[in-house]
Amino acid sequence: MSFVNGLTIAICTMHREDDLLKCIKSIFRQSVFFDNYSSELIVVDDGALTKEYLDKIERFSSGKCPFIYKKKAKKGLIHSRVEAIRAATYEVVLFLDDDVELEDGYLDCLLQTYSSDQEVVAVGGVNVLQKEGFLGRLIKQIAGLTSRNPGRLSFSGFGGSMSLWALQEETFTSEFLSGCNMSFRLGTIRNIAVPDWLEGYSLGEDLYFSRHASRHGKVLVNPLLRVKHYESPFSRQPSSHTAYSRITNHYNLLRMDHRRSVSKFKIALSGLFLLASSVGKPQILKGYLKGLLWAAVSGS
Template sequence: MRHELVVCTRNRPDDTLRCLESVATQTRSPDRVIVVDSSDTDATKHVTETFARTSGLAVDFFHSAPGLTLQRNAALDHLDESTDVVHFVDDDAILDPAYLHGILAAFEDHPQAGGAGGRICNLPEHLPNRLRRIFLLNSRNQGVLLRSGVNVLSFTGDRPRRVGWLSGCSMSYRCRSITGLRFDESRSGNGVGEDVDFSARVAARAELVWTPLAVLEHRQSPINREDQATVMRRVIRSRWRLAADRVGQVSRTAVLYAIAGEVLISLTKAGRHRSRGLARHAFAHLAAVGDIIKGTPV
């Protein structure tokens, strides 16, 4: 099974190097590593070229215009025609040495699977809340895409499970299952929600599998990060976009219902705990409704 690994990056040479170094430790090395960079300097290019000389891996470097979805599509355009599986990992992810072995084993054990993702080992504890479940903001089930557009992560489990979406920092696809699909380039910047959108469209074609045997740590880099309120508004617009594009079972009514629930819960807690942070969280959701009305893109 020929498999290639893609790292998309921008202005994060140190993070990229740490990620690549973890790729070099894999018990099942990728047949090729593709780095797609949109940095403002040549620092990442130099890091990648040095890694290519010393790692013994086949490494190709490409420069792209800024935009995560543009970079992901550029990687798809440069895949070898004989490649069976493409792995996408974030530049600030550190892979366990058996990560790729675990992903490939999931494909081998599930021949109908079109995509697979691994266990992000540094996620916070999953604590489903009944009130949040009522407002379609959470679920007892892990790895699901709710009608509200909320994507619930896979946190725990000792065996593979079928899921409705894959996280962008750990998503691999069987190439035959994504033929003709592209990442949505209208999602600007770091492409908030692009992973949910793409993987859910793959899930309409073939099953997606989460496996606990492929472990990685997502060390979220502070570089190129937007402030929390801006991100939340973009997340809401992304959920609305999923509903407009009829991705999965996401509906506009459910998206608005979930927003109302989040505002109610946040304002109630803000009053109880006198928390300005929770109040700002609620107002960010209300501002996102304004964005939706104005037609602000993701």
């Protein structure tokens, strides 16, 4: 066993006050954890939380762990992540989306997973609300958007196999974690660079962080680490912008990964167009088309 010295819980938020409060309540319901481990809560704000609201968080955290508030000047999720890393004190940093709720025992189980093996550098959990039928998984697998192996990206670099995570019974190694609840040993991400293409909405930054951490040791997903990710509609980019980023950012991730061919990305694009067309989403199709034109101009 390798003792972990404590946990930094980091929540990056923007204009989701109600969701954030639910998330924080779920953290502090796990009171036994705070009796056994040193910890801190960092909230990095891309919005405008009021003093009254921050006082409310302070009351929840009082007697359990220090609360640190960071008001960020530079917009974008990845910059919020970096801000939290700079402020973090403890060996493990857990990033939570502001629209998740932790199930009981999450925090204890997380640090026990790290303590079991010094080579573990990153650990993530599963979203119990993410469900997909067999037919949907099959279509995405054929299109190159998912893998049959829950711990592997698809051949075109997408993380669709995440839909299999809640079905697993044992901890497994993974090439990637889910950004809604992912954690890292601080030393492995302390000096992580911020590429230009991850500015703004930062879609795909969880794959980027996971790939960076995997150079230092084991990346695990523990299905006992369970969250409910509600995917709040508030403070999200328009669907066309998100679709555009889904293509351009994954294209850039592929160019960093020599194990996968950028040319296979075209197969996945066909699948994305087919799925968007089948549900009648013209704004998403518009974003995909714009991203495809960008990729064609950028070359491989």
